[in-house]
Amino acid sequence: MPAYNPASIEPKWQNFWLENRTFKAEMVVDRPKCYVLDMFPYPSGEGLHVGHPEGYTATDIVARYKRARGFNVMHPMGWDAFGLPAEQYAIKTDTHPSVVTQKNIERFRKQLQAIGFSYDWSREVDTTNPKYYRWTQWIFLQLYNTWFDVGAQRGRPISELIDEFAAGTRMPEGSKAWNQMSDGEKRRLLEGYRLAYQLEAPVNWCPALGTVLANEEVIDGRSEVGGFPVERRPMRQWMLRITAYARRLLDGLDGLEWSESLKLMQRNWIGQSEGAMVQFQTDDGPIDVFTTRPDTLFGATYLVLAPEHPLVNLASKTCCLPAAWPAGTPAAWMGTPAAGAPRAAIAAYQGIAAARSERQRQEDVQKTGVFTGLMATNPVSHDRIPIFISDYVLIGYGTGAIMAVPAHDQRDFDFARKFALPVRQVVKANGAEQPLPFEGSGVAVDSPAINGLPTAEAKAEMCRLLEAQKIGRRQVSYRIRDWLFSRQRYWGEPFPLVHLQDGTTAPLADDQLPLLLPEMSDFKPTQTIDPPLSKAADWRDVMVLLSGAAEDPVARVVAADTPGAVRARRELNTMPQWAGSCWYYLRYLDPLNQDHFCDPQIERYWMGTPSGVDLYVGGAEHAVLHLLYSRFWHHVLYDRGHVSGAEPFRKLINQGLILGESEYTGFADASGCAISIDDVDPQWSTQAGPDGKSLLVSRRRSDGAVVYGRAVETQYVDRRGDAAVLKADNNIRLDARSFKMSKSRGNVVNPDDVIQDYGADSLRLFEMFMGPLEQVKPWSMAGVEGVYRFLGRLWRHIIGTPEFPSRLVHKKNGIYYRGPTKMSVEESQIAEQESQSLLRPLHRTIRKVTLDIDRLSFNTAISAMMEFNNLIGKTRTVDQDMALTFVRLIEPFAPHIAEEVYHQIRGDGALASISAEPWPQYDDAVCEEDSMDLPVQVNGKLAGRVVVSALATESYILEQARADPQISSRLAGREIKKHVYIKNRMLNLVVQG
RNA sequence: GCCCGGGUGGCGGAAUGGCAGACGCUCAGGACUUAAAAUCCUGUGACCGUUUUCGGUCGUGCGGGUUCGACUCCCGCCCCGGGCACCA
Structure with a gap:
């Protein structure tokens, strides 16, 4: 062989x-x-x-x-x-x-x-x-044609919404009644309900990529892909109303078998907070704010609006800024430099805020803001309080407006300090006095009606009061935003809808799908906000025929001379990669x-x-x-x-992530004198050395001299405690770590190479043998070699090679055969004995592998099979049926060798594939040892062991332990106060002292 | 800053309240060989005594606690990795 x-x-x-x-x-209904x-x-x-x-x-x-x-x-x-x-x-x-x-x-x-x-x-x-x-x-059209019924907490067809509006069982948001609206008005109204809708909104525009990115794709103000700068820019975008499903997505997590940490990440992302919506009155109407701390309402000494808040949108009718600063407005409130009137100050501030990226806003911990000139009334204390705008309030969360409670919120406190606003303490900490701002729970003070109530009750009581007076209510708020669903790219799914000339949208009829991407020779970004598809003029401009309900039509593209056809323009954005x-x-x-x-x-x-x-x-x-x-x-x-x-x-x-092989780095100064890593500035850079290999360059901490780092081979490395040190000089510490595989680092391992050198089975085995699936693990070629050797041994034991004959034997009519040859009586006896001795280990291996696969603990399953293979290595023969069972066990891990060995053993009797063979059964009774080497402890420390039958009684074991000279010497004549026996595990004798 | 996950030999890891270090790698010694490779065997946590046998002490990031018994559970701290980060 x-x-x-x-x-x-x-x-x-x-x-x-x-x-x-x-x-x-194939679907088989009864399986x-x-x-x-x-x-x-x-x-x-x-x-x-x-x-x-x-x-x-x-x-x-x-x-x-x-x-x-x-x-x-x-x-x-x-x-x-x-x-x-x-x-x-x-x-x-x-x-x-x-x-x-x-x-x-x-x-x-x-x-x-x-x-x-x-x-x-x-x-x-x-x-x-x-x-x-x-x-x-x-599916996108399904989203488009679905609205979220908040009461039922469920998505429903848009046609049912139309029916309810028409029947008057549901009132549309806004002032006008449904049956008084024009078709165009109806369509626009419905767009406000659809799960897919358009929004003119500031988006993350990445000039280098020529596209808009979702919030999730922007990391620290740069694109996740490529790391290019991202700026804020208003643009018409498709959004998916994922926020409507926030509660369902949150609640649904409970029933899932996901790791707790993963569920937590999703929960944090959805970000549910319970609190209250509170209405503050101004001379020009109410402002709603969301707070998680309604119990601190008496401490609200000012309001803050996001710079993008509609009340301060200068272009909008809702804007009601006064023409002049109220008497006595401090100069510091008027902006920098101080503006002559609120409108000018607001406009200037909004300009700055809009230009600043998320990242810049975050980097700047200093609070900034401008007084609006407007005043509001605290609904419970009835104090007149000023209204500011500041970019520390985000338009996308809650109502884009907050009540500021500087005594109990760090951010409000910082802002109040800067603008000399009053700080009113309304919560007292339990126990020792706490410095302000105090954000924890305590007892309400200085708050008539809830004084003395602990925070949790104070919140509930305040909500009741607000609801009774109809100036607020309980409210659950979510941090998750609607999903920005369009991209200015070519290589994505086109949106299956058209824009009509009245500014409304109509979906394509189902029979119009798929809407193919146009073939284009030039699909480069346009360098403007127009997507690449804007260049496909023939594709872009179409004539369509509308059909279906007038308030909810579908479009079909038709020839220009078709009667009733209207002009339309295709959507030029494409869907993000997530869609598919x-x-x-x-x-x-x-x-x-x-x-x-x-x-x-x-x-x-x-x-x-x-x-x-x-x-x-x-x-x-x-x-x-x-x-x-x-x-x-x-x-x-x-x-x-x-x-x-x-x-x-x-x-x-x-x-878990797989890192590159562990690397050691040693540093030396220009004269070649080795330097311990403790004396090297950890901020180093990479340069090409004279040998073409990369060289690390850093500075010595003690004198700032330039030092060079290079890789040190494992054979020159020693370990001392936590540290890796140079074998030649144990005082020189090295940097030791594994790195994420990357092209630039040159530590990427290519599976093709591993397969070429060791085979796919070894690759598969090592991937699983490295450690627990979910853990981060460093790659090791030596480890691959290890599992390769294991497979080689398995092969030699069962199939054999020219140097190592196979151990395989089989029993027929009570006589053992090696291949076609009958074995001698003596050999046959040995084969029988060895077969008996392997039976228990085999069943234990089946049990271990079975249970370990069930709990996805593949590394331990593999080590169990290695142990069994090592046992075969100590015998001269292995029974064919046992070998087949063993090979069946390894098939999921190393299918090729399993298939080959299976066919070689079974020959013509084999099924088409080993994968058609059923999984081996194990017998718990066979797994159990009949005698055991039981450890005996004295006061919890191992003192010796006794060999007893698995059926031995507790009192017999105790007797044996006392009689054992080594154990009794440990007892040193002391009286056994009590003993603890854990069946088949160990015996602990407790003595005085 | 907040929230998770983790810390065990020279290395990857095993053990989830009951013999710490399974299995693999590395290294050392031996067998086979003219030699090498491959293969097989033995040893490999640290320290101490004896210097074959054998015995002892310590040991799972650090400090405390619960328990007959703790890598495992509880409290405090240190370090590493990940996520979130003006979300009111």
Whole structure:
């Protein structure tokens, strides 16, 4: 037999699985389903890195294991292929993004197939395929045609809203009655209810990318992709009303098997706060503010509006700023430099605020602001209090206005200090006096009607008072904002709707889908706010025929001379990359369906019971965005009756990041004298050294001299306590750490290389053996070598090589055979004994591997199989049935070697694939030892051990322990006060002293 | 600043109230070999005594506590990683 050679067996079985559709999933109504899902990759130009196979191997193990346990397993893969990198690469190389994308997909598919994942490739989806994005557009139209019924907490068809308005059972917001409105007015009114709507709003405009970004895509004032500066700019945008679903998305988390930390991240993102809406009166009407501390209302000594608040919008009718400063206005309140009138001061401040990015606002901890010249009345103390504007109040949260309680809020306190505003303490801390501002809970003081009440009760009582006087009410507020859903890009889904000349919008009729991206040779950003699609003039301007209800029409594109056709312009924005990934897991279920995004019966089977995807594994970078957006869409589809449950992903695991190999860095000064890391400034930079390799450059802390750092090979490194030190001189400490893999660092590990050197099975095994799935772990080629050796040993034990004959024997009619050869009586006896001795370890291995896969503890399952393999190594023979069982256990982890060994052993008796063989059963009774080496402690410290039968009684064990010379010497004649016996675990003897 | 997660040999890690360090890597010694590779065997937390055998002490970031018994539970602190960050 040839030695273990993954290069020869792996491609063979990969082709076999593909050609025989071994892992094809079909709906079988009376079989239990198991949906095992990976986060599908963005097919980048770089190809796969070792981070991808981590989660993919974990799900593949589960998928293969569940199949063996009799489940009907759905395990698909696809491509999240729209997106900026492909578009940018296409611009740079002057190719079409679809060409680039298809090339990358080919490469990714090849790479994934080379790892031997058991995907059903017939279900592959590609978000850029019109047959796919036709349904992305369709779902968008579902959102467009849905409104959120707050009372019912549920999305409903817009047609039902129209019916209710028409019947008068629901009153539209605003002054005018429904049946007195024109069709255009009705359409505009309905737009205010739709889950997809347009908004002229300040957005995050990134000039370098030529697009608008969602808040989530902006990090510290720079784009998440590329790190380019982002500025604020008003623009008409499509928004999705995710805020309407805030409560549902929050409550839905409770029933999910997600890690608590992940749920917490989503909860924080949604950001529910309970408090009160309070109305303050001014001479020009009321101002509503939201507060979480209604108990501090008596301490509200001024109001602050966001600079963008409608009351101070100079262009608006709602603006009511006085012409002149009230008498006695301090100069400091009039802006810098002080303006002659409120309008001028406000205008100047708004200009500054608008120009400042989020980041600049955050960096500046100094509070700024301007007095509006307006006064309000505190509704409970009836004090006249001034109204300011300041950019520390955000227009997007609450009402964009706050009541300021400087005594009990740090921000208000800072502002009050700066503008010399009164600070009124209304909460007293329990216990010691606390300095102001005091933000904690305590007891209300100086607040008639709630004096003496603890904070929690004071809040409730104040809400009651406000409600009784109709000047406020309890209110729950959410931090989450509506989702900015349009991008000024070419490589995304076009919006399936047109703009009419009256400024309203009409969706395309379903039969108009897909709306294809126009073929364009020039899809570069325009350098203006116009998206690239504005250049496709033929596509942009169309004639449409409207049909359906006049207040809710649909459009069909027609020839220009069609009677009744009207001019329209297509939407020029495209959807963000999230759109396609919001629902791909549904399309896998029925990928070729031309009439539905997914057949309802098929959806009910795979997503119905148990509800949702059974296991979803992916990176933590999607903890909020993808997972929240996806849940939102799924909730809407659920409300509209298109899916059978509200939550798409019942169980979710985040795999941990894989770092590069551990690196040691040592520093030396210009003369080559080694310097300990403690004496090096940690702010170092990288430069190319004379040998072409990169060299770190930093400064010595003690004298500022330039020092150079370079990598130190492991063999020159020693450990002393926490520190890595130079072997040659233990006083020289080194910098030791693993880094995130990156091209610039040159520590990226390519799975193709690992497969070439060790094979896919070793790659899979090592990915799982490194440590717990969810943990951050450093890569190690030596570790890959370790699991490769394990597979080599397994091969030698069972199959054998020219140097190492196989240990495989089998029993027929009570006689052992080695191959076709009958074994001698003596050999046969040995084989029988060894077979007996391996029985218990084998059952324990089955149990351990089974339970460990169930709890996704793959590293420990692998070590259990290594132990069993080591045991085989100590025997001369291994029974064929046992070998088959063992190989069945390793199949989910290392499917190629398992398939090969299986077929070699079984020969003609083999099933088409080992994956069709059922999962081995274990017997708990066989697992238990019949005698045990029981540890005995004296006062909690190990004193010795006694060998007793597993059936031994407690009193017998105690007797044995007393009789043991080593243990009794520890007792030193002292009386045993009591003993604690934990069955089959240990015995503890408690003595005096 | 707030909220999570983590800290165990030279390294990755195992043990979730009951024998700390499974399994793997590394390193050292040995066997096989003309030699090397591969493979196999033995050892590998620290310190001390004995210097084969064997025995003892310490040891899971630091300090305290609960318990017959703590890596594991509780309190306080230190360090690392992640998330959020003027959200009223």
